[in-house]
Structure formats: structure tokens, C-alpha cells
Amino acid sequence: MPNIGLPELAIILVIVLLLFGASRLPKLGKSMGQGIKGFKDGLNEATKDDDEGKQVDQAAQAAALPPAEPVQQAPVQQPVQPQPVQQAPVQAQPVQQAPAETGPAGPPPQPDQAAEQGWTPQPPSPPA
Secondary structure, three states, X not given: OOOOOHHHHHHHHHHHHHHHOOOOHHXXXXXXXXXXXXXXXXXXXXXXXXXXXXXXXXXXXXXXXXXXXXXXXXXXXXXXXXXXXXXXXXOOOOOOOOOOOOEOXXXXXXXXXXXXXXXXXXXXXXXX
């Protein structure tokens, strides 16, 4: 918005003079002044009422409340530090051997008999 200078103010005053006439201008000025003064007085009165109302409310609340007891603060606890987890050493357990496989007719034959019967021994399977 451009600044209002002296030429602009002169144009506005000429327009107001043409609209309201010379006889009404003093009455307009007086009524505008009274309106502004009343507005300022209303603002000042409202802030005074608010201040007094707050003081009265605070006094009433202080009278209605019992005397304040001192607040005891709990001792501040130190944060818990995580402890390292200690693991028990792993002990080796003996491996159990699987039972020997049996053939179709019972225990495996002796090596000299296995060749005669066509049976070849197989190494034991690893434990599961």
C-alpha cells in the first residue's frame, strides 16, 4: 500500500467537504473524537476490571484453601546400569553311537561270511 502524502490528504478532504458540507464537518469531527475517547476509556476500564477481578479471585482462593504443606521430594534414583550377561561354559557331551544295523536275517555277518553272502558293510551314519 502506498504512503499517503500531502496531495492525497488534500484530495480526501475535498471529497469529504463535498459530501457532508461545511456546516456538518465540525459535528462529524466532534462525534468521531468522542467515539475514539469512549473506546479508549472502555479498554482501560476493562483491563482495570480484569486486574481487580483476578486479585479478588486470588484472595478468595487463598482464603478457601488450607495452608499448603511442604512438598517432600522423593530421592532421585540413579539410572540402572545394564550388567553384562555371563554365560556358562558349554561342556562337550559324549556322542552316542547308533546301534549297529542289522541285516535281513539278524546281526551283520562276520567279514569272512559277508563276502560269501554278498553283503558289504557300510560306515555308520552320523548322529542327528
